[in-house]
Amino acid sequence: MPQPSHRYFIINKPPNMVSQFVSTDEVGLLGDLDFEFPEGTHAIGRLDSHSEGLLILTTNKRVTNLLFMGEVPHKRTYWVNVGHLVSEQTLQLLRNGIGIRVKGGVEYITNPCEVEIIPRPAILTKHKNETYENIPNTWLEMTLTEGKFHQIRKMVRVAGHRCKRLVRVSIEELELGDLPPGGVREIEETEFFRLLKIKNGQS
Template sequence: MNESGHRYFIINKPYNMVSQFISPDKVRLLGDLDFDFPEGTHAVGRLDNHSEGLLILTTNKRVTRLLFESDQPHKRTYLVMVKNVVTEESAEQLRKGVSIRIKGGADWVTTPCEVEIVEKPAHIAPRTQYPLKEFLPHSWLLITLTEGKYHQVRKMTSAIRHHCDRLIRVSIEDLQLGDLPPGGVKEMEEQEFFRLLKIENWQPEASILPQE
């Protein structure tokens, strides 16, 4: 048991599942995973219905603020499959920043980020639900960024005229998805969890204090 009494999990969120335990819509929920999560567990951040990969679940309500609302930006890395072959010139456009449309209709130039053209990792299995035509021309990109506008990665690849077919979050800072299978759940020890996320200003005893 962690000192604070809180629990921490990572999951590999499957395709076609929302990052919630409750929804008024008829959708696949986190509670459909084959794991008995404790009461009060919630997702930190989210992946949309069609995105896959690393999602944090915890009973500690402070994690969202410490991770996504702090002054210290935290890197998030995505493995992305796009239609057609991406050139190095197009990848460089992504690295330097591209213009995307954000909520409210404003144009936004993305912050410079890390982009690699990669081979598909061996442990990434083909998607079983709504399988993709991987025999058609495509590219895999590894994109690391610190900002998170709505559907940002999909809009970025669209800006270089490559439709995003598959989006998998593979890491947040040093917290890695690894070879956790789709739908898989892994519980983490508290100090290791915060160390890998590079969150230094947390206090275990504060987690059990009443929220103001």
């Protein structure tokens, strides 16, 4: 049986690491992870250096277009720690769409999204980026179908809160699960495309 021509991985990107293998800056890199990635591996759908969680790596260059530039938007879910207590009014504002500044200083109204207050996820290890337990703060679960630059951080800031910690936990049905920070999991090709709800554009 022929071997698949591409390989697919998810990682739990720790904070203070960029979503790339090479940088001219003194930053943590994907190559610092304790894993030997094959030549041609690259990240799909980046997370900024302070953000954590699910990041896709693959040798298949088609995946970016299939996942983020197709006609059907794909859901991305995040756990978000913000300072202070979030009111029901603010939840509705975030859910319905809020004006943020995007490239060129233009105001963009975000698409409706799912936002709920959740208990602190027990699976998360403590990190200094997180609000101290004795200071009022709120954990949110936010599910979006778009990804403007720093979108969640901008959304909660406009709503009057500071994003202290941001963890991506799933893209469609591809989930971070119990993968520890810095951990790598390889996923079989058919399963990878099934969980992301995209068709394998090999032909």
